[in-house]
Amino acid sequence: MKGLRQTFAHDTWVMPYLRKYKGLLILVLFLGFMTFFSGGALMFNSGYLISEAARRPSSIIYIYVPVVLARAFGIARPSFRYVERLTSHNWVLKIVSDFRKKLYQSVEKKASAIQRSHQTGDILSILVDDIEHIENLYLRTVFPMVIGWLLYVFIVIAIGAMNWVVGILLLLLLGVIIILMPLISVTTNGVREYRQHQIQHTFYTNLTDEVLGLGDWLISGRYDDFMALQKKPIEQIAKLRRHDHYYQWWRSFFVQVMVLLSVLVLLVWSAYSFTATKSLANWVAAFALAIFPAVSPFLNISQGASEWPVYRRSIERVNQLDAGGDGHPVKQTSLSEPFKDLSIKQLSFQYPDGDRKVVDHISMTIHPGEKVALLGPSGTGKSTLLKLMVGDLTPDDGSVEINGQNILSLQDVRSSLFGILDQQPYLFDTTVMNNVRLGNTNASDDAVKDAIAAVGLKDLIESLPAQYNTEVQEAGQRFSGGERQRLSLARILLQDAPIIILDEPTVSLDPITEKKLLDKVFELLHDKTIIWVTHHLAGIAHVDQVRFLEHGNFDMQGTPQELYKQEARFRQLYDLDRGK
Template identity: 45%
Template sequence: MFKHDQWVRPDLKRYRGLLVWSLILGVLTFVCAGALMFTSGFLIDKSATKPLFAAIYVVVVLTRGFGIGRPVFQYVERLTSHNWVLRVTSHMRKKLYTVLETDAPFVQEHHQTGDILNLLADDIGHLQNLYLRTVFPTVVAGLVSIVATLLLGWFDWKFALWILLLLIAQVVLLPWWSFLMKRRQQRQQKQLSNAAYVGMTDAVLGLSDWVIGQREQAFLTTATQSAQALAASKQKSRRFGFSRDFWLQVVFLLLPLSLLVWTNLYWTGSQTLANWVGAFVLVVFPLNQAFNGVSQGVSELPGYEDSIQHLNSLSPVVRQLPVQLPAPTTIDQLRLENVHFQYDANSELLLNGINLTLESGAKIALLGPSGMGKTTLLQLILGDLTPTSGQVALNGTDVLAYQEHRAQIFAVLDQKPFLFQTSIANNVRLGNEDATDDEILAALDAVQLGSLIARLPQGINTPMAEAGFGFSGGEQQRLALARIMLQQAPIVLLDEPTVGLDPQTEQALIETIFEVLADRTVLWITHHLQGVQHVDGVIFLEDGQLAMDGTPAALYAENGRYRHLYALDAGQE
């Protein structure tokens, strides 16, 4: 499971200090628990002989000390182990977010959205239990077994070996048996679950055929047999769990029975020695807590294995970037020179020989059917993607040479802006962390949100819900636009920012966008022609190539297809 792991193993080294302390504290917890029972057993036997209090004073003190030490060590161990686990999973989440942020286009191309959400919501959180339910209990139980064997070996090494065999059965043999059985059962249940989905889907989609053929009973049989097999397999897993726990208790019962026999043979030669019988027999009972969860934790390893495989399948994509240059003080031209792009050698060519020039201050609208590569073109301009051939250049220099300063060059307004659960001011200030409250108010006023902010009791300090809930779609876009104003990036990329808005709100937002971005270079991806009068040029992207390139007025006068599309968009046809 860990042979090629790049997610879990590195953190074992990174936080090994906390890990070692967690294990030491876990062992001390059970040492204190066993010592508490040991001194208590001796105290009970010794007190039965009616000794003077001075003869048992030390044992009383030790009993109190171990009684206090056990919960203290247990509490500190829980704090230390959870601190370690939270540090590890926090680092893993940070690593996952870094991979998703830096390699988002590649991740999206090779992984389904559901897989990514599963990684974020389940797999990393699931790995917390790998340590808390499996690794820590198993290692602690192993160390406790070694300590117990060495202590018994001080008195009788032959009997210590017998106890060691029983402990190995508890810590190694039964957990390994449980792991093998659970792994086989989980694989079988995964296959049955897939079969149940397929069978139910096929049966429902073909329902009319079943009814026409009057085969209702066959339909019920087909639709339910996989589900019934899955339910039977899960019931079998539960019965196995009960059986495993029963044999664990049987093996554990052999420990006090063995100690009872051994102490009666070894410690009953005199009244003084007999006082130790209860001490040795009682000491084993607290150890049941150390061994009890090992088999259950180890049996969950197949599930952790799937989570680790999911994470390792999401490896960072290493990109070779040129030497990074300082951000240019002015940008006179953005040019795409004979750009070709395909995601890999086996995929189709998505962009084929794109040549496009945006002079400083130009406003260009890029239209085209869905799936034609418009968003991919934006990703190439930003430098998220590297052209298969050709170049995206700023002032003649490859855009990839400016990736460290990209936020100073490009601003992006897409369909759903990133708005966070913090104040309005903080959301807008993301465009410029040094912006003053007055500058934020000026930006909000420029995007026509001044009156709205003035009506709010806390003004720009009004808290926002996650994703901007509580604000309309148009207001969310205007907040993001205010952020772009503070960012002062010379090139703004608009990725269909008006999708989902009603026509009136859309028109008002378009007018605001081009009013506040009058001095910026704008490339606007849009799915229709509303507001196209605000741009200098219109370009259509079809089959990976640019078509119908010209000003809106020239295209309307000279291109019949453009006039047809314009009429359709305006509802005139």
């Protein structure tokens, strides 16, 4: 129960939709209850009708009403079932629509760091599994469990009103199915379900990684090893599913036994209570048969409960997408005035599994139009500092503020504050025009063409047969690395954000292409505030100040000219990059 409360303490994916569509939820539960109630009433009425007809009444009038009721309940059950299915799936389709939109918005807010914080397989697992699991949480757990509980309460109260001893016996016998079996399912079969989810999630992650490197597998002649890696998780999942199948069979058998005992209790009680006359004896079969339609919802309760560990993990994973570093959803506000300054105040951060602070009480202020270079060897915390700046991570101490407002409260307007050009900009498998327009979906065709011209690609694009409607192919394979960077730069020009982050955008380029791209970037973004993360000093003359990050602190800081004169280490690195 404690785990259940913790899961939903800061949930933004399940409970909000239960409240948003509560009217439709109540209707679904009512229709579900009436489906099984009609089935039970049909069996109850049929038991009476068969017994009464077997007595060969002298007039049809004696069985006319039961005959009519049999037809009525026979029609009512599939009708309620059909409408319940329509209503519940209408509910789910509304939820799916909201989920897809919410997932996109959650990923969009972390787009600048999504590849650093999640592998491709992670996102694939969320898209394929986690969203489906939350949908199934309603269809296979919430709805069946509530309907089953309603039937349980109705049966116990109805029988208990006629005989409290029998009511208590049914309370205990059916309680084993309603309460004990779901708890056992959670602790036994639920563990297998959770293990299967873990294997499948790891399989997605590893498979995408291995497929992306498929060429290297083939070149190294390790095709058989590649196939063996895929077979192992598939065999593990198949084994778990076999165990799950066996467990479900035995669970179903046990539920049937408990229902049989309940039927025997009703049969003994009704035989004792309704055999004083031949007419009363007609009710014996009615009570004995009425319990059978409840078998299905009672079985569904245990099955839904056994899947809860998987659903819980999925709920936690999707909630992490739109939560701050502490796991709590971030309150959204907006920037009240144009950008004035970005202040980093005594910022500290340490990863939970780390043994040192990656960022240790760093402070600095960046003003509009200022160009700042963040340097340092790999692994010194440059990328972590960027994540803290844009709000992808929550600091342990200190804060990042824009115009005095904490960046964590500005996530809703982050795209209007930051433009990001990193080392691997992604181009989608669509046209050049669509890819560049991603920076501003409201931009006109002329504005997009002007941005492309500004980055020096006008002649290249217009020389192609389809020109601006040229398909860039998956991940932009149609163009070279430098050309992909320029198309991404055109996006940033359209976006027109005041702060531009350059996260080692030239790391994969040759020196000549690197110099041309850097010159073009600083030329086009001369009026923007630029935070440039790099590991070497090519193009450093473009910036106003340099901050050298090492051991969580700024080891060197100042203008490039000052550091070249005063710091031998900086001078050595600068000359080395220039080939001296």
